[in-house]
Amino acid sequence: MTRSPLRFFFFLALLLAVAGYILGFIRIKLYLRANNTNPQIQELSLARYYQQTGQIDKAISEYKDVLDLSIPDNIKVQAYKELTELIDKQASGFAGNLASYGEYVVWFLIPKLYILSTLFFLLWLIILIIKPFIKKPELVIFPLYDFSGLNIGEALPQLANDRLRELKWRFQNLENTTLALSETLDVPIMGVIGDIDSIDVSAIIETALMFSGGPANLPLTRIFNSLRLWFEQPKYLVHGNLEISDAKLYLHLVLINRDRQVVARTWAVQLERHSSYDSIPQIVDSIIYPLMFYFGKNKTSRQWESFKALCDSLENIDLYREKRYDIVYLIKAKEALEKAVEIDPNYDLAIYNLGLLLLRLGEYELARDKFRDVSSSSSNSNLRQFALYSYAVALFELSQEWSYKRAVEVLKKLINESENKEVVRKARGTLSIAYARLSERDKDQRDHFTNLALDQVREIKSDRAATKDVVATALAAEGYVHIVLGKLDDAVFSFRQAVEKDAENVSCWIGLGDAYFRNNQKENAISAFRRAADLSPSSGYSNYRMGNIYRDLQDLENAVEAYKRAPQIALAHLSLGKIYLARQEHESALDEFRKAVEQNKRLVDAWVNIAWTICELDAKDEELIREAEASARRVLQLEKNQSQLWHRYAVLSRVLLLAGKKDKALNAAQEAIKLDPNQPQANYYYALIEYEIGHFDRAIEFARKVIDLDRGEWFHKAEILIKRYS
Structure with missing residues (x-):
């Protein structure tokens, strides 16, 4: 059944029409012959019609009715003669009956053949008209020859079909994947990108089964799928086999170009054998991913294995949301992306998506490096701009003054040079909030940065094409500026506008909670943080902020519960x-x-x-x-705050004393006092160490100094030390 259905229906309609014409011609000849043999008699025409069409019983009955009529004798003689011949013919046995049956079939078939011919011609015409609008299926996957003992060869085409449909659905809903990665960030990110965009999955999933004879498929289903395969005429056929050797599974696939009748590609995949339940998904993926990769256009990966790893990562990010925000799936996604990059170090899409995932996991420095690499090396201009914007986001999330300033430089460059309007709008939103954060950190240039932030906010508000997440980010920036300026009521108003604009923006709800908290509206703050926690159960930051408020209210039980809900x-x-x-x-x-x-x-x-x-x-x-x-x-290695160094040395001195390293402990205590001579804690530890060494006079001297400096915890500790000496 390799012929096109278009040809089949046309030639079938033509054949039926010719058959009808030939039978009609034979029928006319027989009719003329009969009329030439017998004289034309009107009264006998109906009986002769029945006889010529093989309806013998009706013909005999009609002849008898004619004989009963009052008609001329010559007509009765002719009717009797023809009736006698007809009865003799019927009595002659099989030969006579066969002739009658043949006459009946010819009479019956002719109109039916013309009807069928017309129907098939109409089918041909319909197919001819709609054919340009029907997409020809890309391929068909045949049942595999299964020598592995898993007995899944018959089911693999349908499993592959189902898996392709699942992947198609997932990659058509990458917005959810992006939301899963952006929920912990303060600014909007560019979307996750899947290489699936370049692959016509809609065509690939049009798979069918052929005759297979296996118990898994009912005969009617196999026949239907076989007819569907013939009717749809796919371009490629996929055959293969599954074998086992040395506890490993070997999958061999052959892709045949049906039009050219040549082998287009072959694959051989080695798989670790696990239980049947675990092995089947591996086998199915090893069938469909090479095919998806082969039929992709403008792919950025050079190997199907790296493409599969990218798709696995996106699927795991999706599962992260579906499985109640289990962080295990994000770890699996990270491992899959790292594998994709390991297989193909130049796979820019995998590197970019890995950067987004690192952002979600809080590894901002690593994310920054990934985005920087893609923005400087990718041949795709859009991807370069996406990566450059994401590089600025990673700098922003580092939350350092220098990183905010560097992010501002990158964002300004994007706004001035990028032709991608989506990138420009998001850059403006992020720039506005970066200026707001700088106004909070750089006291000397506070007014300068607040003005710059508000300029960007006005620019975004005037842009009718700005998306809701960008507008919400701008309003949040306005809210942070009001907080810096001490206008807390205005800050609350701005953040309320932000959450009205984008009710699912977690960072805006957190900002609103912060504004409420600063405005001493702690119950409202808890409500805002609780809403943020509902929107982002996995981020935990909202629960952390709630814990801080409960702790501030001395409600330690609720504080503990809130902190426990933020394990990450x-x-x-x-x-x-x-x-x-x-x-x-x-x-x-x-x-x-x-x-x-x-x-x-x-x-x-x-x-x-x-x-x-x-x-x-x-x-x-x-x-x-x-x-x-x-x-x-x-x-001591990490501390950047010089005002806290005295305390760090004081703690080190106590630890060294516990370790029995009294001389080193004394040096650490001296360094603490040197950094800040008036700290009671540093002086107390110096006194304690001198006491343990046996320098009692020095110990008492510094213990008395502690008493002069403090009236709290260290005062009492110093008193105890003096009493011990006494």
């Missing part, structure tokens, strides 16, 4: 650890501080609290003491 926020672990530390729950506190530095290795406050908590435990375990010393020294 390092600051939440830090704050929770401080509550445990205040309750003297040292083991729990230490556990939380460790989680904090695990998530953010540059979090100084968490490192210093690890050291402090181990000292509070008065640990004797050498491993714990080494951890405390390493943490205290890590603090």
Whole structure:
């Protein structure tokens, strides 16, 4: 069945018409012959018609009716003669009956053949008309020869078809994937990009089954699919087999160009064999991804394996939302993108999407580097601009004064040079909020940056084509400017406008909560943060902010619960650890501080609290003491705030004293006092270390200095030290 249905219906209609014509011609000849043999008699015409059309019983009955009529004798004689011949013919047995049946069939078939011919001609005409509007299917996947023992060869075409439809749906809904990555960011990002855009999945998924004889397919289904295959005339056929050797599965695929009758491509894929349940998805993906890659146009990847890894990552990001924000899927997505880049280091789309994922995971410096690479090396101008904008976003999320200023430079360049209006609008929105953040950090140029921020806000408000996320970002920038200027009521108003414009913008709800909190509307602040948490259950930042408010209200139970709902926020672990530390729950506190530095290795406050908590435990375990010393020294490496250095040295001195390194402890305490001589805590530890060394006079001298400087905790500790000496 390799002929086109168009030809088939045309030639079938023609054949039926010719057959009808030939039978009609034979019928006319027989009729003329019969009329030439017998005289023309009007009364016998109906009986003769029945006889010529093979309706013998009706003919005999009609002849008898004629004989009963009052008609001339010569007509009766002729009727009797013809009736006798007809009865003799019927009595002659099979030969006579066969002739009668033949006459009947000829009489019956002729109109039916013309009707069928007309129907098939109409079908041919309909197909001819609609053919230009029907997309020819790209390929058909045949059942695979299965020598693996999995018994899935018959089912693979349908499984591949279902999988392709699932992928098509996922890649048509990349907006959800983008939302999953942007929920923790303060500014809008460009969308996730899938290489699937260049591949005609709609055509590829038009697969069908052929005759296979397997138990998995009912005969009627196989016949229907076979007819569908013949009718749709796909361009390519896919054959293959599945084998097992040395506990590994081997999949061999052959792609045949049906029009040219040549092998277009072959693939061989080696798979690890797991259970049947785990192996089947691998096999199906190893069938469809090479095909999708082969039929793609303008692909940016050079290998189908890297293309598959990119698609796997996007699917995992989607599953992250579907599976209640389980961070495991984001980790899997990251691993898949890293694999895609490893297979094809020049795969710009994979590098770009990896940058977006790193943004979501809070690895801003790595994300910045990825975007910088793509913006400077990609041959796709749109992708370069997307990457450059995302590079500015990564700088913004670093939340440092220098990074804000660098982000401003990049965003201004995009606004002035980019021809992509979407990029320009998002750049304006992000630029407005970058200026707002700078106005908060740079006190000397506060007025300058607030004016620049408001200029960008006005520009965006006047742009009717600006998207809701860009307008909401601009309104949020306006709100932050009002906070900087101390106009808290105006700040609340601006943020309320922002969430009305984009009700699903998490950062705007957080901004509104912050404005409420600063305006001493703490219940409203909690409501705003709770709304942000509902929109972004996985980010945790909103719960962290709620925890801070509850802590400020001295509602420690709710604070603890809120912090626990933010397990991926390092600051939440830090704050929770401080509550445990205040309750003297040292083991729990230490556990939380460790989680904090695990998530953010540059979090100084968490490192210093690890050291402090181990000292509070008065640990004797050498491993714990080494951890405390390493943490205290890590603090000195990370601390950028000069006003806090005295405290860091004071903590180190206490740790070294616990470790029995009294001379080093004394040096650290001296350094603390040198940095700030009037800090009671630094003077107390110096006094304590001198006491432990045996320099009692020096110890008492500095203990008395503590009493002069403080009337709180360190005052009491110094008194105890003096009493010990007495």
